[in-house]
Amino acid sequence: MATHLINARHIQDQNDPNNTLKHYWGYPSRVLPCTKDTGTCEYLDAVYSMHETSMRYTFILWAVLLGIAVVWLFIRGWRMDGHEERSSGTLESAWHKLALAKRRWLSTDITSRPLQHLFGRVSRLQLLILAVLLAYLLLFSLIGITYRTWLTPLPASPLHDTRTGLGGFADRLGALACALTPFTVLLAMRESVLSLVTGVPYQHFNFLHRWTGRVIFVQGLLHTLGWTVVEGRLYQPQPRVYREFVSQQYIVFGVVAMFVLTLMLVLSTRTAIRWFGYEVFRVGHWGLAVVYLGACWGHWDKLWCWMVASLVLVVLDQVVRWVRVAYLHCSGGRRSNFGFHCAQAHVTTLGSSADDDLVIGLDFDHDHKSPWQAGQHFQLTFPSLSIWQSHPFTPSSLPGPNSTLQHHTYLLRVRKGITARLVDKSATLPVILAGPYGRAYPSYGAQNVLAVAGGTGVSFTLPIVREVLRQRVACGPLFAVEFVWVVKRARDLLWVREELGELRANAEGWRGLGVRVFVTRETEGAYGVADGKTLGDVAEGETTVSELVRVLNGASGCSVSFLGGRHPAIGEVVGSFVERAAMVGGNVEVVGSGPEAMGSDVRSAVAGLPVETDVSCYWDSRGD
Numbered sequence: 001m002a003t004h005l006i007n008a009r010h011i012q013d014q015n016d017p018n019n020t021l022k023h024y025w026g027y028p029s030r031v032l033p034c035t036k037d038t039g040t041c042e043y044l045d046a047v048y049s050m051h052e053t054s055m056r057y058t059f060i061l062w063a064v065l066l067g068i069a070v071v072w073l074f075i076r077g078w079r080m081d082g083h084e085e086r087s088s089g090t091l092e093s094a095w096h097k098l099a100l101a102k103r104r105w106l107s108t109d110i111t112s113r114p115l116q117h118l119f120g121r122v123s124r125l126q127l128l129i130l131a132v133l134l135a136y137l138l139l140f141s142l143i144g145i146t147y148r149t150w151l152t153p154l155p156a157s158p159l160h161d162t163r164t165g166l167g168g169f170a171d172r173l174g175a176l177a178c179a180l181t182p183f184t185v186l187l188a189m190r191e192s193v194l195s196l197v198t199g200v201p202y203q204h205f206n207f208l209h210r211w212t213g214r215v216i217f218v219q220g221l222l223h224t225l226g227w228t229v230v231e232g233r234l235y236q237p238q239p240r241v242y243r244e245f246v247s248q249q250y251i252v253f254g255v256v257a258m259f260v261l262t263l264m265l266v267l268s269t270r271t272a273i274r275w276f277g278y279e280v281f282r283v284g285h286w287g288l289a290v291v292y293l294g295a296c297w298g299h300w301d302k303l304w305c306w307m308v309a310s311l312v313l314v315v316l317d318q319v320v321r322w323v324r325v326a327y328l329h330c331s332g333g334r335r336s337n338f339g340f341h342c343a344q345a346h347v348t349t350l351g352s353s354a355d356d357d358l359v360i361g362l363d364f365d366h367d368h369k370s371p372w373q374a375g376q377h378f379q380l381t382f383p384s385l386s387i388w389q390s391h392p393f394t395p396s397s398l399p400g401p402n403s404t405l406q407h408h409t410y411l412l413r414v415r416k417g418i419t420a421r422l423v424d425k426s427a428t429l430p431v432i433l434a435g436p437y438g439r440a441y442p443s444y445g446a447q448n449v450l451a452v453a454g455g456t457g458v459s460f461t462l463p464i465v466r467e468v469l470r471q472r473v474a475c476g477p478l479f480a481v482e483f484v485w486v487v488k489r490a491r492d493l494l495w496v497r498e499e500l501g502e503l504r505a506n507a508e509g510w511r512g513l514g515v516r517v518f519v520t521r522e523t524e525g526a527y528g529v530a531d532g533k534t535l536g537d538v539a540e541g542e543t544t545v546s547e548l549v550r551v552l553n554g555a556s557g558c559s560v561s562f563l564g565g566r567h568p569a570i571g572e573v574v575g576s577f578v579e580r581a582a583m584v585g586g587n588v589e590v591v592g593s594g595p596e597a598m599g600s601d602v603r604s605a606v607a608g609l610p611v612e613t614d615v616s617c618y619w620d621s622r623g624d
Contacts, residue, residue, distance in 0.1 A: 026175070026302045027051045039150035043163040046146035050168030053144035057172075058179035061136070065183060069197050076199055100611055107617060108607045109600040119207075121596045123603065126207050133208075137176055137215065145169050159236040166234070170226025177219035178296065178306040184212040185289075185313045190379070190437070191320040193313075201438045201620075203392070210268070217265050224258050253298035260292040278417060279389040290314060325434045328368070342383065342430035343408070349423060350411075350495055357488050359456060359495060360422050362393075362410040364431060371399030371406050373440035374467035375460065375591070375620075380410070381432040385421055390434065394593070394620070396459040396496060398466055411456045411495055442468055443616070447586030448480040450577045452570070452602055454594025455492070458485055460620045462499055464591055469506050469513070479584040482514040482577050486568060486594070488521045490545050490560070497548060507557040512584070515558040516573070523564040570598065574605035578613060588613070593620040 021029040030048055034041035075095075106125035110116060119127060146165040153160045186194055187209035192202035231245040232238065245251060264285060266272055273281045290311070297307040329340050345364040351357040362380075372378070377394040381387065397409040412419050422429075441464045442449050449468050451461035465483045472481075483503060487493065493500060500515070507513045552558045561568070574590065581588045592602050599619040606617040 024048060024051060026055055028302075037152055039152040039163065043150045043152070046148065046165065047168055050144060050146060050165065051171060054168075054172045054175040057140040057144075058175055060140075061176070061179055064136075069194075073197050096614070099616075100614075103609075103615065103617070104607050104611060108604045121600060122207055130208060130211050133212070134215065137180075137219075141169070141172055141176065145172065154236060157237070161236055162234040164230075164234065166226050167230050170223045170230070173219040173226070174223040174300070175303065177216045177223065178300070178303045180212060180216055180219075181293070181296070181306055182309040182313060184209060184216060185310045187212060189313060189317045191317050191324075195439075199439055213268070214265065217261055220258055220261055224254070250299050250301075253295050254300075257292055257295035257299055260288050260295060264288045264292065279386055283388045286314075321434055325432060328366075328433050342432055344428050345408075345431045346428055347422065351489075351491065357492070358414040358423070359492075360412040360414060360419060361495070362412065362431070363408065365405055365407050366433065367404050368399065368406045369404060372436035374398060374463040375441035376436035376438045377460075378408075378433045378435035379437065381434070382418065382422070382429060383432060384429050385418055389418060390432075391418065392437070394459040394463075396462055396499070398463050398470075411459050413456045438620075441589075441591055441618070442471075443589055445587070446589040446616075448577075448581035448584070448588045450482050450484070450574065450581075450588065450590045452484045452486075452573065452590065452592035452594070452598070454486045454592075454598045455488070456495075457593030457595075457620070458496060460593035461485075461591060462496060465503065466499065469503075469510075472510070472512075479586050480512050480514075480577065480581045482516065482580075484516045484518070484568075484573055486518045486520060486598070488519070490519050490522055490549055490562070493517065493545060493548050493552075493560075497544075500548065500552065504552055504555045504558055507555050511557065513557055514577075514580075515552065515555075517552065517560045518568040519560065519562045520567055521565060522562055524562045570601035571605040571608065574602065575609070578609055578615065582613075588615040590615060590617045591620075592618075596621055 019031045019033075022032055023029045027048070030044065034044055036044075102125065106128060107123055109121050109123055110119065110127055115127070145168055148165060150163040151160045152163060186192075187205040190202055192205065194200070194205060195202050232242040235241045246255075267276070267281055267284055267288075293307050293310050293314070297304055326340070329342065343364045343366040345362045348361040348363070350359040350361055372395065375394075377392050379390040380393050381390040393410045393412060395408050396411055397407055399406045412422065414420055414423055446468075449464070451465050453461040461483065465481060468481050503513070503515050507515055549560045552560050578588055590602065590606055592599065599621055602619055603617060606615055609615055
């Protein structure tokens with residue numbers, strides 16, 4: 001391949017015995033001295049200079065990324081070690097001010113409608129990171145390019161070749177796209193190396209993964225168009241030069257890579273996922289990614305290191321995942337027989353599909369040598385429906401401390417796709433687990449905790465509140481704790497009836513706990529609470545709900561509010577809790593899960609708090 005490139009692109013003769021070869025990393029060797037015409041020699045000088053600059057910029061890119069990872073890891077270790085000793089230090093004070101500035105200016109979602117339409121509901125911080133990356137790539141795509149034109153005559157012909165810096169610019173884009181590929185794979189890994197380093201759950205890298213993939217597509221497209229113009233227009237005679245160019249093996253691989261990349265982009269759009277289903281997207285995306293990496297390697301094998309690194313990460317992600325699955329299902333605390341054992345889940349339906357309030361409850365026992373922690377989730381696969389598709393779900397139950405046999409409870413909002421198919425399944429079905437994933441909550445050092453949930457987001461927040469109460473019993477009071485749950489209808493309280501009873505009992509015995517439930521689509525009269533009805537006048541299921549509502553309203557620190565078509569003022573909820581926490585002292589951690597709009601309200605409320613307030617916020621957007 002290198003000989004074809006040198007002959008066709010650089011008109012160099014390697015057979016001259018007086019020549020010497022100067023080797024370049026990632027590019028064909030150069031023949032010296034140059035014996036061609038002045039224009040050609042100057043052009044070759046520019047080509048190899050641009051290549052060296054391109055390689056330098058790819059190394060700088062990864063030096064910056066690795067440097068950020070090292071610094072981040074160091075700060076994580078420093079923050080977790082010796083909190084009491086460093087609480088009044090200069091470095092701690094600077095970090096505290098930086099965290100406050102980040103919370104106030106970068107944690108809120110973007111509010112511009114055009115930006116929301118383009119990027120979705122993302123925080124200013126995510127958009128800033130993307131903007132910095134795009135600025136780097138744009139800047140270093142243009143710096144160091146030779147902006148000059150040479151007209152070099154063809155022997156025994158009135159025609160001439162037009163040589164410019166366009167080829168070097170196209171190569172720069174191709175080199176940066178190759179260097180960016182392993183980073184894009186890192187952002188997509190479920191068994192995330194980045195999560196191990198940063199502590200940020202893998203799903204929060206999805207935004208950057210999508211956009212770096214689109215950036216690579218644009219780079220690849222401009223790289224292709226650049227060399228098409230060079231070989232199909234600027235070099236003569238045509239069309240012979242272009243036909244010889246596209247018939248070369250490395251160009252065929254390049255065409256395949258660009259086609260596959262385009263297909264990946266199209267199939268990852270919301271419209272394509274809606275048409276073909278998430279299962280097709282997931283399996284197809286992974287398979288096409290492997291083909292793309294192989295095609296890129298075949299296109300320019302001198303930059304093989306980026307493709308090998310990407311393939312290693314892709315394979316590592318899958319291998320680690322299936323090893324973890326095997327660990328969970330091929331051995332257990334109580335089983336004496338070795339083999340793969342699916343968990344057997346009992347399926348129940350809650351609510352009604354008529355008013356868009358249908359929820360599936362999954363309950364099963366499974367042996368765990370290493371159980372999960374509050375706030376973590378599992379990837380669940382239902383092999384009777386599909387072995388290729390898995391979805392993240394957070395258990396609303398907490399693991400028992402003294403047993404390997406753990407009980408799992410999940411609440412799944414019924415939408416289109418696999419959750420809708422679960423409704424039609426029998427009372428039991430097999431389940432395969434992978435995980436746990438994500439970080440545990442409450443965070444280390446958290447003193448006051450506010451948990452806000454919307455709908456099935458209670459699966460994320462309720463175990464955290466129960467874990468806080470468990471730690472309070474073991475380690476002493478943790479100051480103020482409040483559980484806020486926004487539901488459509490009061491009957492939704494039956495999803496976690498026993499857990500709510502546990503919280504009510506704790507609220508009676510400890511004034512630091514508050515439980516607030518908001519019912520958005522009903523009034524009190526719907527359950528005979530305030531319209532003169534007695535419990536005997538309503539249906540049996542509603543009687544249970546009414547009793548639960550009355551029990552909660554009758555407990556100290558607990559309340560159930562019927563809003564009759566309104567939504568609660570999240571800003572007031574956050575503000576009142578922070579005021580209560582300030583009376584007892586200590587920092588505040590706000591955690592939550594639910595619809596994206598509610599998450600935006602929570603982040604905005606936290607960002608609008610007084611600057612001196614020490615508040616951290618984490619929103620898990622998988623609940624609704």
